[in-house]
Amino acid sequence: MKSRPGGGRLATYAAVASGGFRRYATYRLATAAGVFTNSVFGCIICFTYLALWQERPDIGGWDAQDAVTFVWIGQSLLMTVALFGGGFSDELADRIRTGDIAVDLGRPVDLQGWRYAEDLGRSAFHLLGRGVAPTLVGALLFSLAWPANPLTWLAFLGSVTLAVTVSFAIRYLIGLGAFWVLDVRGFVVVIGFVQLFCSGMVLPLVVFPAGLETALRLLPFAALIQVPAEVLLEKSTGWGLLAALGSQLGWAVVLLGAGRALTRHATRRLVVQGG
Amino acid sequence: MAADEPAIEVVDVHRTFDVRRRAGRLRRTRQVVRAVDGLSFDVARGEMVGLLGPNGAGKSTTVKMLTGILVPTSGALRVVGLDPAAARTRLARRIGVVFGQRSGLWWDLPLRDSFALLRRIYDVPADRHAAALAEFVELLELGELMDIPVRALSLGQRMRGEIAAALLHEPELLYLDEPTIGLDVVSKGRLRDFLRTINVERGTTVVLTTHDLGDVERLCRRVLVVDHGRLVFDGSLDALRRLDGTTRTVVVDLATSSPQVEVAGAVVTRVDGPRQWLSLPSGASAAPVVAQLAAAYDVVDLAIQEPAIEDVVARLYQRG
Amino acid sequence: MTALVRSWQAYRAISGAWVRAAMAYRASFVALALGQVLTSGADFIAIVLMFASIDTLGGFGLGEIALLYGLTGLGLGIADLVAGSTEQLGRRVRDGSLDTMLVRPVPALVQVAADQFALRRIGRISQATVVLGWALLHVDIDWNLTRAALLVTTIGSGAVIYLSIYVLGAAFQFVAGDAAEVQNAFTYGGVTLTQYPLTIYPVEVVRAVTFLLPLAFVNWYPALHLLGRDDPLGLPGWVQAASPLAALALAAVAGVAWRGGVRRYRSTGS
Numbered sequence: 001m002k003s004r005p006g007g008g009r010l011a012t013y014a015a016v017a018s019g020g021f022r023r024y025a026t027y028r029l030a031t032a033a034g035v036f037t038n039s040v041f042g043c044i045i046c047f048t049y050l051a052l053w054q055e056r057p058d059i060g061g062w063d064a065q066d067a068v069t070f071v072w073i074g075q076s077l078l079m080t081v082a083l084f085g086g087g088f089s090d091e092l093a094d095r096i097r098t099g100d101i102a103v104d105l106g107r108p109v110d111l112q113g114w115r116y117a118e119d120l121g122r123s124a125f126h127l128l129g130r131g132v133a134p135t136l137v138g139a140l141l142f143s144l145a146w147p148a149n150p151l152t153w154l155a156f157l158g159s160v161t162l163a164v165t166v167s168f169a170i171r172y173l174i175g176l177g178a179f180w181v182l183d184v185r186g187f188v189v190v191i192g193f194v195q196l197f198c199s200g201m202v203l204p205l206v207v208f209p210a211g212l213e214t215a216l217r218l219l220p221f222a223a224l225i226q227v228p229a230e231v232l233l234e235k236s237t238g239w240g241l242l243a244a245l246g247s248q249l250g251w252a253v254v255l256l257g258a259g260r261a262l263t264r265h266a267t268r269r270l271v272v273q274g275g
Numbered sequence: 276m277a278a279d280e281p282a283i284e285v286v287d288v289h290r291t292f293d294v295r296r297r298a299g300r301l302r303r304t305r306q307v308v309r310a311v312d313g314l315s316f317d318v319a320r321g322e323m324v325g326l327l328g329p330n331g332a333g334k335s336t337t338v339k340m341l342t343g344i345l346v347p348t349s350g351a352l353r354v355v356g357l358d359p360a361a362a363r364t365r366l367a368r369r370i371g372v373v374f375g376q377r378s379g380l381w382w383d384l385p386l387r388d389s390f391a392l393l394r395r396i397y398d399v400p401a402d403r404h405a406a407a408l409a410e411f412v413e414l415l416e417l418g419e420l421m422d423i424p425v426r427a428l429s430l431g432q433r434m435r436g437e438i439a440a441a442l443l444h445e446p447e448l449l450y451l452d453e454p455t456i457g458l459d460v461v462s463k464g465r466l467r468d469f470l471r472t473i474n475v476e477r478g479t480t481v482v483l484t485t486h487d488l489g490d491v492e493r494l495c496r497r498v499l500v501v502d503h504g505r506l507v508f509d510g511s512l513d514a515l516r517r518l519d520g521t522t523r524t525v526v527v528d529l530a531t532s533s534p535q536v537e538v539a540g541a542v543v544t545r546v547d548g549p550r551q552w553l554s555l556p557s558g559a560s561a562a563p564v565v566a567q568l569a570a571a572y573d574v575v576d577l578a579i580q581e582p583a584i585e586d587v588v589a590r591l592y593q594r595g
Numbered sequence: 596m597t598a599l600v601r602s603w604q605a606y607r608a609i610s611g612a613w614v615r616a617a618m619a620y621r622a623s624f625v626a627l628a629l630g631q632v633l634t635s636g637a638d639f640i641a642i643v644l645m646f647a648s649i650d651t652l653g654g655f656g657l658g659e660i661a662l663l664y665g666l667t668g669l670g671l672g673i674a675d676l677v678a679g680s681t682e683q684l685g686r687r688v689r690d691g692s693l694d695t696m697l698v699r700p701v702p703a704l705v706q707v708a709a710d711q712f713a714l715r716r717i718g719r720i721s722q723a724t725v726v727l728g729w730a731l732l733h734v735d736i737d738w739n740l741t742r743a744a745l746l747v748t749t750i751g752s753g754a755v756i757y758l759s760i761y762v763l764g765a766a767f768q769f770v771a772g773d774a775a776e777v778q779n780a781f782t783y784g785g786v787t788l789t790q791y792p793l794t795i796y797p798v799e800v801v802r803a804v805t806f807l808l809p810l811a812f813v814n815w816y817p818a819l820h821l822l823g824r825d826d827p828l829g830l831p832g833w834v835q836a837a838s839p840l841a842a843l844a845l846a847a848v849a850g851v852a853w854r855g856g857v858r859r860y861r862s863t864g865s
Contacts (some may be wrong), residue, residue, distance in 0.1 A: 033774035040780040044788045048652075051795035055649040186626020193633040204642040207648065292863070344697045346862045360861070367700040377691045381612065381710075386614045395608035396701050398601055 012109060013117040023109065024129070031129045033077065038134040042075040046060025046142055052207070060206025065145040066233050070204050072138035073229040076131030080123045080160065081224045083169040083195055085174070085188050087122060088115050092175030093184050112259055116168055121165040147234050155241055159228040162248035166223045169255030170195075179266045200226035220251040230251055280356055282448050282480040283318040283341060288350030290336050290504075310336040312504035314350070320447070323474045323481040325495035327488075329592055333504040334484045338450050341482075342372055355447050368397060371441035375453030378433070379440050380425045386436050387421040397444035404443060411439040414469050420528060438466070442473065448480045449473070457489050467493050488588070502592050517557040521587050524580040525553040525564055528558035528575040538567045549575070557582055605701040610712035614849035620696070624715060631718025635672075638790060639726055651798055653795035658733035659822055663800030664790040665727025667812035670753025671786045672720035678708040678758050679716055681765040688860065697861075704853055708764065736821050739781055745817050745836060752838035753813040757782060760808075766849070769856035785810045794827055801828060809841035 024031075046068050053064035062070075078084075097243045101177065104111050138144060147153060174191060177184045196202055198221035205213050205226045216222060227244050230236045236244040290311040295303050311333045321439050328334045339345035341354055341362030352359055357366045373379065380389040394404040412418050416433040425433060434454060441449060454470070455463045471494060473479050483490060491498055492514065498515055500508035508515060516523075525541065528550050535543040536551055541564045545552040555564055561579050568574055618626050642664065646657045655663075684707060687693040695704040736742060764778030771777075785808075793801045793815050804810040805828065819826055820835035 027773055029771055029773035030776065033771075033776040037776050037784065040784045041787065044784060047796050047800075050792050051653050051791070055652065059648055180747040183620065183623045183626075186623055186630055189627055189630025189634065193630065193637060196634070197640070202637045203644055208644055209647050212644075215842055232632065265751050339694070342698045344694055344861060348644070363697065365699045367698055372695075372698045374691065374694060377695050379695045384612050384616055392612055394609050396605050396706075398604075398700075404670070576615050581714075 009109075013113065016109075016114055017121035018125075020118035021125045022121075024122055024125045034130050035133040035137075038075045038078065038130060039137040040133055042071055042138050043141060045071045047076075059205065062204070062206055062233075062235075065143055066235075067204065068138075068142045069145040069233060070200075070229050072135045072142075072144065072224055073232055074201050075134045075138070076127065077160065077163065077225050077228060078201065079126040079130040081163050081199075082119075082123070082126075082150070082171065082197065083192070083201055083224065085168075085169070085171060085192050088119055089171035089175035089188075089230040092172070094176035094180035097182075102270060105270065112172060112256070112263060115172060116165075119168045120161075120164060121169075127160065145233060147232060149234065152232060152234055155245070156228060156232040159231040159245060159248060162245065162252055163224050165183070165252040166248060166255060169252060169259055170220065171260065173255065173258045176262050176266060179262075179269070195221050197226065198222065199224040199269050200229065204229075220255060221250040223251050225252055279351075280320075280521070281317040282320045282322070282355055283316075283482070284351070284353040284364070284467045285314055285316050285341075286339075286351040287347045288314045288337075288352060289342065290333075290345065291348050297550045301435065309504050310481055311347075314501070314504065314506055315517075316499055316506055316509055318480060318482065320480055321474070321478045323470070323495050324483065324495060325491035325498045326482055326484040326501065327491065327498060327588060328484075328501035332501045335452065336504075337501065338372075338452060338482070338484060342366070342370065342450065343431060368444060369447050371446035371449040373437045373441045373449075373451045373454060374436075375451075375456055377423065380433070382426045383424055385422045385424055386428070389425065389436070391445050393440055399444050403445070407443050410437075411442060414472065415439055416465075431458045431466075434458065434462075434466065435469075438469070442479075445477075448482070451481065451483045451485075453466075453485055454483065455485070455490055463487075463489070470494060481561055500588060500591050507591050512547065515587055516582050518587060518591070520538060521557045521582040523557055523559075523561060523582060523591060525555065525561060526573055526580060527551050527553065527568055527572075528576040530575055531588055533572070536568065536572055538564055538571075540564055601700075602702055602705045604814050606705050606709045609706065609709035613710075613712040614714045619856075628718040631715055632722045635668065635719040636722045636726075638787065639722075642790070653792040654796070655792040656734075658730055658791070659818075660792065661726050661730035662734055662821070663792060663814045663818055665723050665730050666749055666753060666818065667786050667789040668723030668752055669720060669727060670813050671757045671782060672716065672723050673750075673754035674757030674761055675719060675782070676716040677754075679713065679763045680709070680711045681707050681788035682775060682778060683707070683711065684765040685768040685775045688769065688772050693860070697857075703857065704762065704765075715827050734822065737823065742821055745820060749814065749817040749838050752842040755842035756809060756838075756845055757785070759845040760785065762849040762853050766856035769860050771830040781808065785813070789813055789815060798828070805830075809845055812838040812841035 049067040049071060050064055053059060053062075053067050057063065092101075095104060103198060104114075107114075147156075170191070174188060177187055181187065198216050198219050200222065201224075205216050205222060208216065217226075227236070227248055231241065231244060288311055289309065292308045292310055294306045294308050314333070314337060326337070328336055336345065340347050340352055341359055343354075343359030343361075343366050345359040354366060354475075355369050359366050372577055380386065381392065384392075390408055393399075394401070399407075412421070415438065417432075417435060417439060420428060420436065425436065428436065438451070438454065441451075451470075455466055458466065458493065466491065470481060470483075474481050474494075481494075483495060485491060494509055498508065498510065498512055499506060500515075508518070524544075527536070529536075530549065532548045535546060536553070538553065540559060541553040541555040542553045543551055553564065555561065565577060565579075568577065620711075639661075642652075642660060643657070645652065650656065650658060681704070684693070687707065693703065696703045699706065760781050761778070764775075766783065768775055768779065788796075788800075788804065789810050793804070793811060803812065804815075805812075816826070816830075816835040817838055818824075820832075820843075826835070
């Protein structure tokens with residue numbers, strides 16, 4: 001790729017990211033509705049975990065307060081890491097289906113980088129708009145485990161950014177799937193289920209039977225919810241924290257790389273077919 | 276209902292809307308907008324009427340009230356003898372509506388399926404439906420489009436489908452909102468022919484809202500012009516042309532370039548070599564002017580131009 | 596009566612056309628339906644996983660919870676299949692397609708529900724049915740005719756209760772079209788809440804889903820009777836058979852709300 005002055009390109013990406021933020025920020029009523037729904041779900045799940053921890057007060061090495069805090073972290077990250085999919089990947093698949101993707105690939109801005117910037121903007125909005133308010137509701141109604149060390153917040157922010165990156169890389173791959181499959185919707189639903197389940201969203205991975213837990217931690221999906229939550233809960237500290245962030249970073253690099261390779265492959269195909 | 280009862284009666288109808296605007300961060304102001312402001316008119320059975328007006332004049336609010344979707348704030352409406360707001364569903368069987376920007380067809384289904392669904396919805400006996408469908412398919416040349424999903428049709432093809440859909444239950448009254456918008460000349464012509472056929476052969480009353488004065492000129496003997504929610508004109512196209520303040524133009528070609536001609540009852544507005552333009556009020560006859568010209572000058576050729584309907588309507592809006 | 600028959604015919608015709616359209620892409624249909632089986636089943640897998648570490652939750656065993664789960668899931672599944680499309684009402688108001696429906700001689704609600712009918716939603720129904728079947732094999736119910744009848748009416752009442760919630764949500768969208776997601780808190784939120792025994796919630800929550808929004812009648816009260824359990828609220832015994840009444844009451848409220856919404860739309864034009 002030809003390199004342009006770095007500052008200029010960064011400014012472009014910053015503008016794209018801020019566009020992604022504003023695109024979602026315009027729907028205030030929808031955001032309020034989403035906050036309400038996240039709060040209701042958060043409360044229901046808290047009661048189910050409290051019941052579970054009452055039966056087994058030390059299940060997975062967590063106490064009930066950890067579990068309840070995990071619920072609100074999950075509700076905050078649900079939209080931030082776009083666990084239900086949607087957003088740009090549907091759009092990407094649509095543009096591939098209609099052939100508009102040729103226009104995108106012809107732009108001087110890198111397709112993946114541009115979509116990534118946009119998605120970072122979106123996720124920043126969802127973290128602030130859809131994450132903070134439900135957590136406040138949770139803090140009001142339940143006793144949450146806040147980090148003892150203020151630096152943990154910084155580590156959490158880093159971990160969330162990496163979670164968004166992994167989630168982006170996965171959704172980018174799904175969107176690209178439209179180059180090979182006519183209708184990616186079925187695929188999206190199945191991946192959605194896998195993500196829901198293997199990220200810890202449906203049930204914290206520590207509650208899973210030991211063998212299953214180990215296996216799920218080897219998959220990239222744990223990086224979406226379970227890993228950032230453990231950072232904020234201070235379950236991953238010291239070397240453990242580095243290992244947690246390192247695993248997220250590793251998946252981000254691998255999946256983004258796969259996305260790049262596939263983009264190049266698809267572009268070549270597009271050029272050959274003259275599409 | 277009695278045959279001489281009008282298809283549409285509108286008596287002093289008002290419709291206001293509360294519009295809330297954000298003024299500052301939290302404050303909101305309320306404003307009452309009079310979309311329709313004392314509208315009265317009748318449409319006789321079998322008429323084909325053009326409803327004209329600029330955007331926001333109250334045309335679509337009026338049509339919504341005539342179909343029963345919207346309840347008037349005050350005043351009385353009767354459509355084919357029914358009160359639209361009170362008898363909306365009963366009225367629905369007897370009218371057809373084509374909203375220009377919205378589809379009455381099912382976007383993802385083939386045209387054929389949309390027509391079949393409408394038969395169920397309007398509960399039309401199978402044989403009557405088949406007969407009407409066969410007729411419309413032929414008149415609107417829909418034969419080859421029947422198995423294509425609506426979303427894959429061109430604008431003109433879709434509009435033909437929409438109009439067939441609105442007519443399949445053989446309504447007495449048809450509302451058309453911008454039926455020719457975005458169509459090419461050929462499609463426009465075809466659609467206008469069809470509407471005329473429906474109006475003449477079936478006696479269907481047609482109310483047409485449009486920006487395209489070509490539609491009106493070719494289809495409607497009567498025009499209603501609405502502005503600011505009020506009726507500012509009701510009459511024939513000719514009468515609209517002869518309104519005060521509008522002018523007809525006589526274009527005369529003389530044998531040689533000459534100074535401005537002098538004729539009683541007309542003024543020269545432009546001279547270009549041997550050609551001169553004379554303007555006279557719309558209400559006046561052109562005959563005396565032509566006679567004077569022929570008597571006093573060496574006239575090679577002569578033409579009379581009627582005022583452009585666009586200009587007339589624009590003038591009406593300015594006055595309103 | 597004829598109006599009802601006509602509405603039903605229109606509903607069948609419209610939904611049937613959508614089914615035929617979906618079947619043209621059979622592979623997509625199968626994938627989406629299977630996806631729904633998985634997604635709606637995720638909660639149940641979580642419950643099973645919990646029971647790897649525990650024997651009872653809120654005093655109820657896995658089989659008993661499966662009974663609760665199956666009943667509420669089936670109720671929501673049926674309602675979602677029949678009327679899930681009503682979630683689109685806000686969009687229909689915005690893009691004006693509701694107007695097209697209002698000039699047709701079939702109730703707009705019937706058209707809104709039937710349009711975009713998605714047979715893939717049968718995924719949730721089948722998943723809930725399997726769980727319910729498994730539950731019935733694993734719980735100890737002293738079957739008699741009354742209890743069998745109770746089971747059947749509970750499923751019907753549950754569907755009507757969730758249907759009413761869909762209609763209430765659609766009516767709400769006449770007021771706040773952008774706030775469609777609030778509905779999820781009551782439909783999917785409702786099903787999540789009621790798939791666990793209500794003993795795990797504070798008593799205020801139980802009262803709210805009994806007297807305010809009768810979600811507890813979707814499964815909880817009839818299940819207490821089937822399982823021979825005591826009601827923690829200590830309500831009279833007939834309450835456990837009162838699901839049809841609760842369903843009718845909520846349906847009436849939903850009907851009034853929908854009419855109110857349409858009236859508002861027709862008198863404000865927005």
